[in-house]
Amino acid sequence: MTLAEKAYLGLRHDIVHGAFAPGSPLRLADLAERYGMGFSPLREALNRLGAERLVTSETLRGFRVAPLSLAEFEDALATRLLIEAEALRLSMIKGGDDWAAGVVAALYALQLQADRKGTGADLWELEARHHAFHLALLAACGSEWMLEIFERLHHATQRYRVPVLLASTGPGTRDIQAEHKALADAALARDEATALPLLRAHYLRSADTIRETLATAPAAPAKRRRA
Amino acid sequence: MTLAEKAYLGLRHDIVHGAFAPGSPLRLADLAERYGMGFSPLREALNRLGAERLVTSETLRGFRVAPLSLAEFEDALATRLLIEAEALRLSMIKGGDDWAAGVVAALYALQLQADRKGTGADLWELEARHHAFHLALLAACGSEWMLEIFERLHHATQRYRVPVLLASTGPGTRDIQAEHKALADAALARDEATALPLLRAHYLRSADTIRETLATAPAAPAKRRRA
């Protein structure tokens, strides 16, 4: 693996997991020290991430972590629902035994980790399995483009989901695993009329949590403009 | 404007307009001479284009123009229809006078160029105005993500449309401008039940032309694999 690929994966991981504050500048000298490499591979990675909207860049003024905003989240969520609903519909039509088995396996692995709730260190593992479960649902849709858009929107919204994850271990938690089970059952039964609304409701409920969190503790509040 | 941006725009233009054959290697030494710059800005541009799926890259084996395939075209078309139908629906709901005026202006400019058919040099101008018209239809959807996906899918499918453009000046041409007029009228009347099927039909008809062309003269035929 080249350094540029390492830089891409490392930067994406660190941005998506919130290691860099949204809006903060990504100075090349700092990054070169952090990741132990020169400017070239870092700039290549930053350009890729710019194309994916995880970082912003301004000519001769360098790169920044893309800022967070409620509007962008709502936008990304609506687009996600559009893509995922169609991809799930197609998967239910086209998916064979392999697809069904993948869904069952992903759900099982997810629930194993969810039952293990407690240690906060495993939170990212839970997130990874949650994502893997949703990917498994769409895997048979047959559209590379839809799957890629799904991945991109996942990365773009992951930073917003950190509070949801943290809340999911706390008290008064809604039974997310029951939602997953119901969704998987409907999908495996090819019951479009049940599965699609369940998917929609699943995301909208997470969105409510995020809206509350962003409203009380806005991550990217007032932004100064030069006078 | 930095050299890296020039490289990005130049490469994208040349790839999308078919100046490089699909699948052909993009050697840095050649590109450096063609665009008159060093490796660094070129590699940054190629990484951006890689994230947009216009070029492929393999570790330590460099970059290539992304190959063309009927399957990818069908996939991109289906995804386009999904996104554009929803974006048009939203635009019709949210769009105000500015949006309507923009649609009328784009349609008018498009038809001016279409009537001017003859000189093949203006073919790309026709393509640009065609794209501008479809963008104008979606402009009021309020979703940055949908608009960006629209742009990306446009670039990804533009290479396939070259034969359609060439055919559009020939004999036996279907009346594309009438389709545009009808689509614009329905959109401005906020007639969802008419506009969405028109949009769908418009794209599917272009797709038919492309399928025929690809079937008779496959751009990316047999691909050798090493034994």
Added chain:
DNA sequence: AATCTGTATATTTTCGAAGATTGTTGTTGT
């Protein structure tokens, strides 16, 4: 004849320094 091996060439990838631009600080003049 076919396959392996070692050498030479071509190409990508990375670094370190030089060039270019922006922002800051300190100075001067009114």
Added chain:
DNA sequence: ACAACAACAATCTTCGAAAATATACAGATT
């Protein structure tokens, strides 16, 4: 005290060369 201006510092951007790797070719071996 305030505005204009010049030198300075920080940072991004680009180049050219060096390092690492893959490809092509020729010769040796089975």
